Amino acid sequence: MTATYFRPVIAIVLRYFYLLRGTPARWMPVFAWVAIDIVLWGFISKYLNSVGASGFNFVPTLLGAVLLFDFFTRVMHGVAGVFLEDVWSRNFLNLFASPLTIPQFLLGLVATSTVTSLIGLIVMLVLATALFGLSFFVYGLMLVPFLLILFLFGVSLGICTCAMVLRLGPSAEWLVWPVPAVISPFVGVFYPISILPHWMQFVGRLLPVSYVFEGLRKIISGGAVPAASLILGGGLAVMYILLACWFFKRVFRHAVRTGILARYSAESLS
Amino acid sequence: MAMDLTETILSVRDLRKAYGDKIAVDRISFEVSRGQIVGLLGPNGAGKTTTISMILGVLQPDSGSIRVEGMDLAAGRAQALGRTNFAAVYAPLPGNLTVRQNLRVFGLLYGVNGLAERINALIGRFDLEKFRNVKCGVLSSGEQTRVALAKAMINQPGLLLLDEPTASLDPVAAREIRARIRQFAVSGAGGVLWTTHNMVEVQDVCDRVLFLSHGKIMLEGDPKTLPDEHSQPTLEDLFVAVAREPLTQERT
Numbered sequence: 001m002t003a004t005y006f007r008p009v010i011a012i013v014l015r016y017f018y019l020l021r022g023t024p025a026r027w028m029p030v031f032a033w034v035a036i037d038i039v040l041w042g043f044i045s046k047y048l049n050s051v052g053a054s055g056f057n058f059v060p061t062l063l064g065a066v067l068l069f070d071f072f073t074r075v076m077h078g079v080a081g082v083f084l085e086d087v088w089s090r091n092f093l094n095l096f097a098s099p100l101t102i103p104q105f106l107l108g109l110v111a112t113s114t115v116t117s118l119i120g121l122i123v124m125l126v127l128a129t130a131l132f133g134l135s136f137f138v139y140g141l142m143l144v145p146f147l148l149i150l151f152l153f154g155v156s157l158g159i160c161t162c163a164m165v166l167r168l169g170p171s172a173e174w175l176v177w178p179v180p181a182v183i184s185p186f187v188g189v190f191y192p193i194s195i196l197p198h199w200m201q202f203v204g205r206l207l208p209v210s211y212v213f214e215g216l217r218k219i220i221s222g223g224a225v226p227a228a229s230l231i232l233g234g235g236l237a238v239m240y241i242l243l244a245c246w247f248f249k250r251v252f253r254h255a256v257r258t259g260i261l262a263r264y265s266a267e268s269l270s
Numbered sequence: 271m272a273m274d275l276t277e278t279i280l281s282v283r284d285l286r287k288a289y290g291d292k293i294a295v296d297r298i299s300f301e302v303s304r305g306q307i308v309g310l311l312g313p314n315g316a317g318k319t320t321t322i323s324m325i326l327g328v329l330q331p332d333s334g335s336i337r338v339e340g341m342d343l344a345a346g347r348a349q350a351l352g353r354t355n356f357a358a359v360y361a362p363l364p365g366n367l368t369v370r371q372n373l374r375v376f377g378l379l380y381g382v383n384g385l386a387e388r389i390n391a392l393i394g395r396f397d398l399e400k401f402r403n404v405k406c407g408v409l410s411s412g413e414q415t416r417v418a419l420a421k422a423m424i425n426q427p428g429l430l431l432l433d434e435p436t437a438s439l440d441p442v443a444a445r446e447i448r449a450r451i452r453q454f455a456v457s458g459a460g461g462v463l464w465t466t467h468n469m470v471e472v473q474d475v476c477d478r479v480l481f482l483s484h485g486k487i488m489l490e491g492d493p494k495t496l497p498d499e500h501s502q503p504t505l506e507d508l509f510v511a512v513a514r515e516p517l518t519q520e521r522t
Contacts, residue, residue, distance in 0.1 A: 004381050011378035015364075018371045022405075089364035094421075097326035097361075098379040099352040257330045259289065262323040 008100045012108025013115070016082050020116075029077060030116045031123040034070045038124050041066040042132035060138045061220050062190065065213055067124045067134070069189045072150040072209055073180040074120040078113030079158025080165075080176045087170050092264045102249050109162070110155050117151070139219055145230050146212045152237035153208045157183075159244035163251040166260070188213045208237040277304045278340075279429050279461035280325065285334035287320055287485075294320040296485035297334065302429065302461035307451070309472045309493065310465045312482035313513040318465045321482070322358070322433050325463070327351050339428045352380060355425055357418040358433035365407020369398055369417050372406055373424060380425035392420040396450070412443035419450065428460040435464070436471060444468075448475050469493075469505040479505075481512045488512050 020026050045058040052058070086092055095105070128134035136143055161176040168175075186204040188196070192214065193204040204210045211233030215225035255261040280302040287295040295317040302308045310318050323329035325336055327347050336343040338350040363372045370389060377385040393399055396416040401409060406417055415435060422430060432451065436444035452475050455462050466472060472479055473493045481489035489496065489512055493505055502508040 007378045007381045011375045014378065015367065015371075015375045018367055018375070022366065022368075085364075089366060090362065091364050093326075093328060093358070093361040094363060094376070095379070096328050097351065097354075097356060098376065099348040099381065100379050101348055253330075256328060259320075259323070259329050262320075262329040 005104070006107075008098070008104040009108045009111060011100075012082065012105065013112045016085065016112045016116075019085060029081065030074075031120045034074060034120045034124050035127055037066055037070050038063065038127045039131070042128065042134075046132065059132055059134050061217065063128055063132055063134050064136075064139070064216060064220075065189050067121075067128055068146060068150055068212060068216065069180070069184065069209075070124060071117060071121050071147065072154045074117040075113055075151050075154025076158040076161070076180055077177070078116045079109045079155055080161045082109045082112045083158075083162040083165065084173055084176070087165060087173065087264075090264075092261060096261060102252055103245075106159060106245060106248065109158070113155065113158065114151075117154070121147075139216065142215060142219060142225055142230075145234065146215065149208050149212050149230075149233045149237045152234075152241055156237065156240035156244040159241075159248050163244070163248040166248075166255055166264075167251045169260075170264075183207060183209075186210070192217060206236070208233040208240065211236075278302070279304050279306075279338065280463065281335075281337040282321075282325070283335045283337075285321065285324060285336065286332045287317075287324060287329065288332055293485050295324070295331075298482070298485070298487050299334075300480055300487065300490070302463050304428070304461050305455050305458045306477045307455045307462040307464055307475050309476035309479040310463055310482060311467075311469075311472060311479055311509060316482040316513075317485040318482055319433060320485075322356070322431050322463070322465065325429075325431060326354065326356055352425065353428040354431065355380070355422040355427040355429075356431035356433070357415070357422040357435050358431075359435070359437045360433070361418075362414060363406050363417060363421055365405060368403050368405050369393070369401050369409075369420075370403060372417065373420060376421045377424050382425055388424065392423055395423075396420045411438045412440065412447075415439060415443070415447060419447065423454070426459060430454065430460055430462045432462060432464045434466050436466065436468065444471070451475065469509060473505055481509070483513055 020030070041063050045062045048058040048062070086095055125136065129136070139146070157179055161179060164175060165172045186196070186200055187193070187207050187210040188204060193201050193210055196204060211229045215229060218225050252261070278301050282301070283299050284297045285295055285299070286293070286297050298321065300308070310321065312318050320329065324331050325343070327343055327350070339353050341350040341353065343350040367375065370393070373389045373392060374385065377388060382388055393402055396419060398416060398420060401413060406414060409417065419435065435451070436447050439447065448471060451462060454460065464476060476493050479491065479493045479496065480487050491499065497503065497505050497508045500508055502511060
């Protein structure tokens with residue numbers, strides 16, 4: 001793989017940063033909404049600390065969970081958002097009539113989302129630490145695999161939703177944004193998944209992020225995160241990435257075969 | 271080094287595409303040589319854009335082959351598309367990027383070496399200096415067409431596909447665009463496949479035309495001599511006659 005291979009990847013990243021530079025409103029989803037979430041949940045955690053009689057500290061549990069879930073959401077929305085820019089600007093024909101390959105395109109989406117998600121993460125960490133005293137030393141080195149699992153699953157969901165929009169048309173955009181909210185009840189962001197009905201627990205165990213939030217609560221309660229659950233969560237996340245790439249490639253081929261891709265610009269007008 | 275003007279840039283063989291029962295392109299074959307401008311004419315729904323889409327790799331043919339500079343599009347999509355470029359009225363460049371930004375992004379997509387110099391040269395050649403840092407969305411139709419053509423030339427393509435490049439342009443701007451494309455072909459840099467409904471334009475710039483109707487090539491030849499050869503006063507009359515022709519005659 002030579003440097004030439006990465007030029008189209010850089011093109012995808014560069015285009016989004018031109019857009020960010022040219023439109024301040026595009027910075028809002030990068031850090032503004034997550035910052036608002038941190039402030040909101042920071043105060044909720046503080047309030048619960050003040051009214052709780054047990055002396056339990058809600059900050060690392062609630063605020064930490066919100067921060068990690070927002071990071072996951074940012075990654076997923078980051079991937080989908082870069083893809084949607086091409087839908088909105090009716091750019092598919094220009095893009096896919098170029099030598100750009102699908103792996104290069106997906107790498108470009110992921111690279112862009114990585115940068116924007118890291119910016120969001122830094123903003124959240126600074127706010128949570130400075131305003132609400134959240135110390136990430138509580139989680140120790142476990143924070144690294146936690147973030148990695150969230151990142152990988154966010155990427156896989158992002159790629160899946162891109163495939164969905166490519167397959168169903170531009171109006172399917174509205175199915176993209178609520179995806180993290182839809183999965184949140186299953187993955188136990190704020191509660192152990194053991195309190196869920198069996199079928200929901202089953203779904204939860206299939207989703208890698210469940211293992212992150214279960215692990216987070218284990219650490220807060222003074223326990224150790226079982227290595228097996230981290231490996232399972234990581235393994236599932238990798239599997240979903242591979243499945244998402246396969247799914248996108250399949251949808252793309254279908255779009256090329258049936259003419260969806262060639263007509264996508266025209267469909268964007270409707 | 272002298273350009274070989276007999277070199278085949280685009281070779282299309284038995285290309286076919288159907289959408290369900292409707293055959294959009296029906297086993298067409300043609301070639302475009304270096305330095306040649308070939309006009310692809312036909313009524314709406316004749317299969318012109320379907321043909322262009324297949325050559326651009328965004329639509330998979332049911333059968334047949336497409337070779338760009340000898341490279342098979344199906345087997346080496348990225349390589350073949352790296353030697354192709356296009357401009358079409360229905361594929362404007364992102365309006366939220368400036369002229370320079372768009373050219374930079376597409377230059378990277380096409381893996382252009384010495385990109386900064388190439389962008390400067392194109393900005394100069396297409397008279398875009400004062401729009402360098404202007405967002406494409408606010409440019410006039412003529413200016414946007416010039417930017418689209420600059421993008422289409424960014425990789426110094428062997429094959430240039432133009433789908434109604436002068437539609438919606440005033441006569442002065444259209445003439446200017448035709449001159450630039452003619453210049454591209456005459457220089458021997460590549461071959462051009464051009465679709466348009468403007469018969470004056472066809473006679474002005476095309477070396478050869480293909481009349482497409484019902485997905486088939488009905489007629490082929492020199493646009494300056496074709497009307498006489500078919501006892502029609504003008505190319506437009508010939509176009510109308512071919513477009514109305516039921517599928518009785520194929521490729522004369």
